[in-house]
Amino acid sequence: MNEELIQMLLAFREERNWGQFHNPKDLAISLSLEASELLENFQWKSSEDAVSQKRQDIADELADVLIYSVYLADALDFNIEDIIRDKMQRNGAKYPVDKSFGKMTKYNEL
C-alpha cells in the first residue's frame, strides 16, 4: 500500500482528533460494519444486477473497508504487504495445487 496514501489517511484522522476512538476492538467492529454495508448492495439481487445497479456504492464501501484496514494495521503496527505475503505463503502450503485444483473446499476437508 502506497506509503503516501497511508500517511494521508492518518493525517485525516489526526486533523479531526479522531485517534482517541481508534482502539483496535472498535476498529475491528467498524471493519465488519463496512463489510456488511458492502454486502448490502447484493441483497436480494443477482451478482450481475448488483454490479450494474450499485457500482459506485460498492466502490465506496470497498474503499471504507480498505480505509479501516489501514487504520487497524497502523494501530497494530502491521505492514500491509508483509502480512498478505505471509498469509499467502501459508495458503500455498494449505492448498497445494494438485489437491485444490477446481475445488473451493476448506483445507481440513481436502
Add this chain to the structure above:
Amino acid sequence: MNEELIQMLLAFREERNWGQFHNPKDLAISLSLEASELLENFQWKSSEDAVSQKRQDIADELADVLIYSVYLADALDFNIEDIIRDKMQRNGAKYPVDKSFGKMTKYNEL
C-alpha cells in the same frame, strides 16, 4: 497496492482454477465472513487483551480481508488507491475539521 503483489494473488487463484467461484456477490460474502473472523479475536475481551493474546490471528484475518478486497477490486475493475482517494475526498467534505473535531458523529447528525 503494489502491482506485483496483486498479480501474485491473481496467479494464486488462476493456478488453482478458482476464478470460477469468484463472482462479486460471493466475494462480498467472503469479505464479510473474514471481517467477522477478525472481530472474533476481540469477543469477550478488552481491546488490549485481544491484541496481546491474538496478535498473529488478527494479522491473518486482516490479511484475508485485504486479499478478498484485491479479488473484489479485480472483479469490478477498480483501482484500489483511486477508490480510496475518491472516498477520502468526499469524506473531507462530509466531515469538515471545524464541525467534526473530536466527534465521531455520523455526518448527517453533525
Add this chain to the structure above:
Amino acid sequence: MNEELIQMLLAFREERNWGQFHNPKDLAISLSLEASELLENFQWKSSEDAVSQKRQDIADELADVLIYSVYLADALDFNIEDIIRDKMQRNGAKYPVDKSFGKMTKYNEL
C-alpha cells in the same frame, strides 16, 4: 418465545458463571459473529446446494443466533414478542401493500 425455554437459557449461563461476560456490546458482537457463521454455510454455493449439504450446520448456527438474541433481550429487558410486534406495526406503515407489492425496495426508495 416460550418462557420456560428462556429460563433454561438463563440458567445454563448462571450455572457456568458466564453472566459476567454478557454485557450488551459483547452480546451484540456475538450475535453478529453467529450470523456470519450461519452465512458461511452458503459461501461459494447456490442456495439449494447449501441447504441440501449443510442443513444441520445451518440449524445449529440459527439456534446460536436465537440463543444470543434471548441473552441480549434479557440484558436489555426486552420482551421478544413485543419488540417484534412493535417493529411489524411500523413496517406495515413503511411498506403499504399497494406501493410495495412484489418489490423489495427500501422504503425511502418506494
Add this chain to the structure above:
Amino acid sequence: MNEELIQMLLAFREERNWGQFHNPKDLAISLSLEASELLENFQWKSSEDAVSQKRQDIADELADVLIYSVYLADALDFNIEDIIRDKMQRNGAKYPVDKSFGKMTKYNEL
C-alpha cells in the same frame, strides 16, 4: 415462538408478494446485515452509553434479526424451539460446568 406471531410474519410477506425473494441464501445474508445494524449502535461507544442512547434502535434491529430468523426457519422447515433445545443439549456436553465455570473459552481449548 408463538405460532400466531409466526403466522402474522408469514402473512405480512404473502400480502406483499415478497416470498419470491426469500430464498435461504438471501435470508442468511439479510440476517447478517441486520445483526451488523444492531452492532452499529455500539460503534465507538461503551456498552452503557450505547444502551442509554440507542435503546429503541437496538430494539428495532434485534426485532429485525428475529424476524429474519423466523423467515429462515420457515424456509428450512425448522421449529425454532426444537433447534434451540437441540443445540443447548450439545452445548451442555461441550461445556460441562466443572470445566467451563467462569471461563469463556472455546470448547476445544478447555
